[in-house]
Structures are given as C-alpha cells and as structure tokens.
Amino acid sequence: MILMKDIVRDGDPVLRKRAAKVNFPLSDEDKKLAHDMMEYLEVSQDEKLCKKYGLRAGVGLAAPQVGKSEQMAAVLVPPLDPDAEDQTPSFKDVIINPVIVSESVQYGALTEGEGCLSVDKDVPGYVPRHDRITLRYTDVNGEDHKIRLKNYPAIVCQHEIDHLRGTLFYDHINKQHPFEAPHDTILIG
Structure with a gap:
C-alpha cells in the first residue's frame, strides 16, 4: 500500500x-501501480483508515507523485452531495495517456484554493482552470473513453493532468494578486 512516505515531495x-506515454497492454508493474494509486485514494477518503495509516486525504494521485514518470493518474471524486442517498463517486477511474480535447472558455476555481499530496505547505490563492472539459483517456483494461466533466471533477482531472506535464497547482496562482481570478470565473466550494 502507498503511504505518505512513498509520495514524492x-x-x-x-x-x-x-x-x-504508457504502452498497452499494461505491464504487471503498471497494473499494480494503477491499483495501488486508486487504493491510496480509497483508503485516504475513509476517515478511520486515513488516521490509522497517517495519510492525507486525496481525490487524485498521479504516477509522478510516486516517482514514476508515466502518464497515469488515479482520480476518485466523492459524491458532490455527501448526504445524498446515492453515494456513487462523481468520477472514479485511472486515467492513462489523458488528453483534454476541448475546454470551456469560462473558468472555475475552488474558493479554498487547491492542495496537493506532494506539496506540504499551504499555498493560498485561486487556481483558475477550465470549468468544463472533454477528456479522452484509456483505462487499465485498454478501453478508450471520452467524457465531459464540469466543476469539481473537471478541476481535479486538470490538476492530475498537470502533474503529467510537470506543472504544479501553484504555478497557476496569480503571484501579485492570489485571490484575483479571470472575469466571470465560477467559484466552487
């Protein structure tokens, strides 16, 4: 199981x-990596297990964050309404070789800013991202997907895709005015 000590800082x-890029069919090593990254997210979102293993809760984990420079990331966005009867995640999959094929002109940003399992310090400020995206990726079974995401799930996927490009969330924050966002940005949270 991936622990905090395994996450690259x-x-x-x-x-x-x-x-x-990741080659298909996946090697046994890549299958294990995909499984272990998703397992980290599942365990980290369980309050008791998170505490037991000393984890930080996460909604995404990219392969570079565990030292593997491959285009693979696990994403587990919980239901947007924690009190809803249906507790199906808003988005859950391991995205491999992801490509954003289209994006909205309108931006979205989390009101509380973003965090990252690889960044130990708090970096305040809005991280403007496209509010809606169309994402193309391959899953662990080699099946291709093309999906539309908006708001929080779109933001999470863009954060993880940034990791595959060598970008960290705070690179997007306006250094002079951290809580200034592009005009018409939807603030989420």
Whole structure:
C-alpha cells in the first residue's frame, strides 16, 4: 500500500518532468501501480483508515507523485452531495495517456484554493482552470473513453493532468494578486 512516505515531495525533479506515454497492454508493474494509486485514494477518503495509516486525504494521485514518470493518474471524486442517498463517486477511474480535447472558455476555481499530496505547505490563492472539459483517456483494461466533466471533477482531472506535464497547482496562482481570478470565473466550494 502507498503511504505518505512513498509520495514524492515538491522539489523532486520527477514532478517537473513531462511524463512518458504508457504502452498497452499494461505491464504487471503498471497494473499494480494503477491499483495501488486508486487504493491510496480509497483508503485516504475513509476517515478511520486515513488516521490509522497517517495519510492525507486525496481525490487524485498521479504516477509522478510516486516517482514514476508515466502518464497515469488515479482520480476518485466523492459524491458532490455527501448526504445524498446515492453515494456513487462523481468520477472514479485511472486515467492513462489523458488528453483534454476541448475546454470551456469560462473558468472555475475552488474558493479554498487547491492542495496537493506532494506539496506540504499551504499555498493560498485561486487556481483558475477550465470549468468544463472533454477528456479522452484509456483505462487499465485498454478501453478508450471520452467524457465531459464540469466543476469539481473537471478541476481535479486538470490538476492530475498537470502533474503529467510537470506543472504544479501553484504555478497557476496569480503571484501579485492570489485571490484575483479571470472575469466571470465560477467559484466552487
């Protein structure tokens, strides 16, 4: 199981590299990596298990964050309404070789800003991202997907795709005015 000690921290060169495409069929090593990254997210979102293993809760984990410079990321966005009867995640999959094929002109940003398992310090400010995206990716079974995401799930996927390009969330924050966002940005949260 991936633990906090296994997660690469800001400053490690792997986080600033452009990750390599993943070949199919997946190797046993890549299948294990996909499984282990999703397992981390599932365990980290369980309050008791998160505490037991000393994890930080996460909704996404990219391969470079565990030292593998490959275009693979696990994403597990919980239901947007925690009190809803249907507790199906808003989005859950391991996205491999993801490509954003279209994006909205309108931006969205989380009111509380973004965090990252690889960044130990709090970096305040809005991280403007496209509010809606169309994402194309391959799953662990080699099946291709093309899906539309909006709001929080879109933001999470863009954050993880940034990891595959060597970009960290705070690179998007306006350094002079961290809580200034592009006109008409939807604030989420």
